[in-house]
Amino acid sequence: MxxxxxxxxxxxxxxxxxxxVHFVDLKDAGxxxxxxxxxxxxxxxxxxxxxxxATVEARKTVVDLVRRVADSIFxxxxxxxxxATVDHIYQLLRAGADKVSINSAAVKRPxxxxxxxxxxxxxxxxxxxxxxxxxxxWKVFIGGxxxxxxxxxxxxxxxxxxxxxxxxxxxxxxxxxxxxGYDLELLRTVSQRVRIPVIASGGAGSPEHLLAALxxxxxxxxxxxxxxxxxxxxxxxxxEYLANNGIVVRGVN
Numbered sequence: 001m002x003x004x005x006x007x008x009x010x011x012x013x014x015x016x017x018x019x020x021v022h023f024v025d026l027k028d029a030g031x032x033x034x035x036x037x038x039x040x041x042x043x044x045x046x047x048x049x050x051x052x053x054a055t056v057e058a059r060k061t062v063v064d065l066v067r068r069v070a071d072s073i074f075x076x077x078x079x080x081x082x083x084a085t086v087d088h089i090y091q092l093l094r095a096g097a098d099k100v101s102i103n104s105a106a107v108k109r110p111x112x113x114x115x116x117x118x119x120x121x122x123x124x125x126x127x128x129x130x131x132x133x134x135x136x137x138w139k140v141f142i143g144g145x146x147x148x149x150x151x152x153x154x155x156x157x158x159x160x161x162x163x164x165x166x167x168x169x170x171x172x173x174x175x176x177x178x179x180x181g182y183d184l185e186l187l188r189t190v191s192q193r194v195r196i197p198v199i200a201s202g203g204a205g206s207p208e209h210l211l212a213a214l215x216x217x218x219x220x221x222x223x224x225x226x227x228x229x230x231x232x233x234x235x236x237x238x239x240e241y242l243a244n245n246g247i248v249v250r251g252v253n
Contacts, residue, residue, distance in 0.1 A: 040073040107149060
């Protein structure tokens with residue numbers, strides 16, 4: 001059985017790690033290089049760096065900052081935010097990213113997913129989907145969660161997989177920052193319809209929530225921010241809890 005991955009997330013704005021609720025009311029959570037190094041030392045399986053204002057501010061993810069974080073860790077490192085071209089993906093991979101997460105630009109031009117997968121391999125192309133319940137469906141939002149699209153999230157995820165995405169980073173906007181748990185229905189629905197790994201994001205507030213996402217939601221990995229940034233739980237404590245509840249995780253006997 002493949003081990004489940006525990007992935008801290010660095011949401012970035014103005015060079016600092018931030019955290020909000022439902023993608024707004026952002027509060028400072030620390031220095032990305034310091035936090036990245038801490039999570040690596042604690043035993044994180046991967047690290048995700050999302051420049052959450054890059055698309056809104058019509059700029060690229062800051063390559064120099066990515067390089068500084070990459071230099072402080074030796075685990076798989078995913079970078080996203082404002083990525084709109086294959087050339088920009090190349091710059092980030094050269095700076096130390098192992099994977100790139102694309103969101104708004106892929107919605108606007110889906111062929112970017114195929115071009116990136118052909119150029120660098122599906123294994124390093126993550127399709128990030130910000131989904132929110134609208135009526136009886138989940139709709140795709142872009143622009144850092146500010147812009148609603150006409151896309152049905154499930155249909156878009158199917159298309160992204162067909163275009164060559166190697167992984168889905170699935171964020172529930174309804175649950176993001178609430179620390180009340182992941183959207184298990186959304187997670188389970190997506191996990192059952194795709195063959196590629198699904199990373200659960202949005203809503204982690206306790207180890208029990210991570211367990212539910214991995215068991216009931218059938219996620220392959222769990223992304224969390226606030227519970228780690230503010231020292232509510234450590235990564236070793238979370239891994240030990242999951243292992244004691246029958247989840248296979250790395251670094252725990």
